[in-house]
Amino acid sequence: MGKIQRDIIEDWKRTDLARDYKKRGRRRNAFKTESEIPLDDVYTSDYLGSIGFDEDRDLGLPGRFPYTRGIFPAMFRAEPWIMGQYAGFGAPKDTNQRFKYLLEQGQTGLAIALDLPTQLGLDSDHELALGEVGKAGVAISSLRDMEEIFNGIPLSRARQIFTTANAISPAILAMFLILGKKQGIDPKDFKIVLQNDILKEFVARGTYIFPPNESIRFNIDSVEYCTRYHPHFKPIVVCGSHMRQGGATATMELAFLLANAKAYIQAILSRGLDIDSFAPSMEAQLSVPMNLFEEIAKYRALRRMWARMMRDQFGAKKPESQQAFIRVYTTGYTMTAQQPILNVVRVTIEALAAILGGCQSLSCSAMDEVLSLPTRKAAQVALMTQHIIAQETGVADVTDPLGGSYFIEGLTSRIEEEANKIMEKIEERGGAESAISQGYYQRLSREAASRYQQEIDEGSRLIIGLNCFEDPEEEIHIDSFTSDPDLYESRLKGLKELRKNRDNQAVKACLGRLKDVAQSSDNTIPALIECVEKYATLGEIFDILREVFGVFEETFERL
Amino acid sequence: MVVDHKIRVIIAKLGLDGHNRGVRVICAGLRDRGFEVIYTGIRQTAKNVAWAALQEGVDAVGVSSMVGAHLVLIEQLSKEMSNRGLNDVVLFVGGIIPKGDDEALCKMGVKGIFRPGAKISEIADFLNKECKNRKQ
Numbered sequence: 001m002g003k004i005q006r007d008i009i010e011d012w013k014r015t016d017l018a019r020d021y022k023k024r025g026r027r028r029n030a031f032k033t034e035s036e037i038p039l040d041d042v043y044t045s046d047y048l049g050s051i052g053f054d055e056d057r058d059l060g061l062p063g064r065f066p067y068t069r070g071i072f073p074a075m076f077r078a079e080p081w082i083m084g085q086y087a088g089f090g091a092p093k094d095t096n097q098r099f100k101y102l103l104e105q106g107q108t109g110l111a112i113a114l115d116l117p118t119q120l121g122l123d124s125d126h127e128l129a130l131g132e133v134g135k136a137g138v139a140i141s142s143l144r145d146m147e148e149i150f151n152g153i154p155l156s157r158a159r160q161i162f163t164t165a166n167a168i169s170p171a172i173l174a175m176f177l178i179l180g181k182k183q184g185i186d187p188k189d190f191k192i193v194l195q196n197d198i199l200k201e202f203v204a205r206g207t208y209i210f211p212p213n214e215s216i217r218f219n220i221d222s223v224e225y226c227t228r229y230h231p232h233f234k235p236i237v238v239c240g241s242h243m244r245q246g247g248a249t250a251t252m253e254l255a256f257l258l259a260n261a262k263a264y265i266q267a268i269l270s271r272g273l274d275i276d277s278f279a280p281s282m283e284a285q286l287s288v289p290m291n292l293f294e295e296i297a298k299y300r301a302l303r304r305m306w307a308r309m310m311r312d313q314f315g316a317k318k319p320e321s322q323q324a325f326i327r328v329y330t331t332g333y334t335m336t337a338q339q340p341i342l343n344v345v346r347v348t349i350e351a352l353a354a355i356l357g358g359c360q361s362l363s364c365s366a367m368d369e370v371l372s373l374p375t376r377k378a379a380q381v382a383l384m385t386q387h388i389i390a391q392e393t394g395v396a397d398v399t400d401p402l403g404g405s406y407f408i409e410g411l412t413s414r415i416e417e418e419a420n421k422i423m424e425k426i427e428e429r430g431g432a433e434s435a436i437s438q439g440y441y442q443r444l445s446r447e448a449a450s451r452y453q454q455e456i457d458e459g460s461r462l463i464i465g466l467n468c469f470e471d472p473e474e475e476i477h478i479d480s481f482t483s484d485p486d487l488y489e490s491r492l493k494g495l496k497e498l499r500k501n502r503d504n505q506a507v508k509a510c511l512g513r514l515k516d517v518a519q520s521s522d523n524t525i526p527a528l529i530e531c532v533e534k535y536a537t538l539g540e541i542f543d544i545l546r547e548v549f550g551v552f553e554e555t556f557e558r559l
Numbered sequence: 560m561v562v563d564h565k566i567r568v569i570i571a572k573l574g575l576d577g578h579n580r581g582v583r584v585i586c587a588g589l590r591d592r593g594f595e596v597i598y599t600g601i602r603q604t605a606k607n608v609a610w611a612a613l614q615e616g617v618d619a620v621g622v623s624s625m626v627g628a629h630l631v632l633i634e635q636l637s638k639e640m641s642n643r644g645l646n647d648v649v650l651f652v653g654g655i656i657p658k659g660d661d662e663a664l665c666k667m668g669v670k671g672i673f674r675p676g677a678k679i680s681e682i683a684d685f686l687n688k689e690c691k692n693r694k695q
Binding site for chain 1: 574575576577578579580583584586587588590595596597598599600601602604611626627628630631632655657658674675676678679680
């Protein structure tokens with residue numbers, strides 16, 4: 001059967017196909033995906049046979065191992081994915097208003113963007129914070145700011161509350177726990193999701209504070225604490241997305257994500273926790289650039305690889321441990337500053353890929369993100385894009401609608417194969433932490449990003465409005481994001497008052513205990529909770545920790 | 560080459576912004592076009608960058624900014640550079656820079672502003688031209 005089919009295909013290629021190319025030309029000599037996986041003219045069952053695809057082993061059914069078709073049996077027929085737009089800017093009161101608005105608009109999850117000083121454990125009045133306060137997100141210097149952000153919004157109001165806290169995540173966790181207590185809400189009734197993925201910060205994004213090893217110890221404290229006391233929280237989201245935005249291809253994104261996940265799992269296991277006690281709370285975060293089918297296949301491949309890794313390498317037995325919960329953010333680098341309204345189309349296609357790939361949570365970028373922080377109107381369009389896909393297109397009505405497609409199944413398997421090859425190379429370098437310290441991830445990403453840019457510059461990669469179909473009359477209009485001009489001054493004043501009015505004796509004592517705990521191998525969360533409750537600032541807390549753990553700094557590099 | 564020696568340029572990330580994809584691509588692209596490139600890594604201070612510019616005798620300093628802190632940071636850098644007598648070093652900026660800030664940046668001594676979509680060849684041409692003027 002296979003042989004006969006192959007002969008038929010070969011014959012078709014030699015005759016019909018060759019004639020058509022000759023007659024109508026050929027757009028490109030060779031077609032490939034973003035990860036440089038070569039693409040054939042057409043895919044058939046014979047191709048799936050040739051790569052050893054086994055339907056029972058590799059595909060299965062939705063909600064069943066290896067979860068290629070989705071982690072839930074009913075997927076979006078039960079309920080749509082979580083629509084969580086990323087928001088947060090300026091002063092806590094500005095973010096409070098934006099959150100109230102988004103909740104009214106039917107948003108079901110809250111995602112808090114933090115400004116850079118906050119993400120680096122610096123108070124708004126720190127010298128290095130000048131010019132950055134309230135810019136990339138909201139400024140949080142103490143529990144007081146959290147109280148203001150959630151003023152009138154009980155923590156139980158959203159399906160989940162997510163933050164991009166990474167280096168500082170244990171302190172943010174402590175703040176949420178105290179905030180819940182103050183709002184009189186049992187932690188069982190709200191759900192905190194911490195990004196808490198520090199390894200990727202050394203590759204892309206850059207908000208690390210301590211050296212890698214000390215960082216992992218500190219960040220794993222959050223996972224250990226939640227596993228023991230709040231197992232329904234999600235204390236770690238292992239991210240491929242930022243490294244993808246930083247240049248990595250789809251296969252690198254998967255390999256880096258899984259290798260980092262492995263490093264975290266090993267660190268958590270060394271705390272004496274059982275794999276099935278924490279694996280269910282781990283999540284994965286992926287990006288979604290424009291190559292539609294490769295992206296769809298990527299999510300399917302991730303689920304299969306995650307399931308196999310959990311079961312076969314770590315002996316996880318619970319189905320929940322083997323199911324990859326996937327969060328998706330649409331992509332910044334595919335958006336153009338030229339004709340920004342075209343980004344609405346790009347975001348729609350990217351969102352569609354994430355949904356067809358079976359994601360659990362999706363955040364769509366606003367069309368103007370490449371120009372400034374999103375305006376309210378642009379943020380609304382981004383959220384409505386999701387509602388349109390969910391309600392008007394029918395794509396959510398059948399689970400894994402592309403499953404069984406020769407092309408999608410073939411690509412899913414090829415992506416898994418290529419990502420595994422990269423993972424082996426990471427393993428040869430001693431695992432994620434050491435491969436990152438050696439600059440291996442960084443080099444691969446950098447080379448891929450340079451290739452991408454070169455293709456745009458020389459015109460072999462066409463980006464509409466950027467290097468083809470340009471609008472000669474258009475002037476790029478980058479809006480200055482106008483935050484409250486008094487923001488900085490009021491932050492300074494607020495911090496001054498806070499430091500004056502709180503119980504400074506108590507703060508000093510708590511910070512002293514934090515130092516002792518950090519120097520020991522004990523979990524730092526209880527000490528952090530105490531510091532936060534007494535209104536110690538993030539800056540004070542992290543000054544202590546910087547002293548104990550040391551800081552990591554990039555050095556000048558000659559190219 | 561337009562000038563008699565390799566043009567030496569520092570590409571800097573100032574402040575707390577860690578976005579480094581663009582800056583990395585530009586460093587590699589300028590290197591491939593024959594420039595001598597020193598990349599500062601992320602989170603450098605204006606003082607360190609100005610000091611390095613002096614020590615290395617660079618022809619130009621480029622700053623990448625993505626999160627809107629450029630006015631404060633470039634002002635600091637420009638002051639630190641002039642304190643060290645580096646007024647003739649070509650200062651340029653790239654990233655997410657609102658048009659409305661051009662005038663202020665110009666007053667701080669910025670000679671070139673490159674926004675999303677700029678080609679590396681444009682930056683190279685700019686440097687060749689500006690650094691040649693500087694030598695005359």
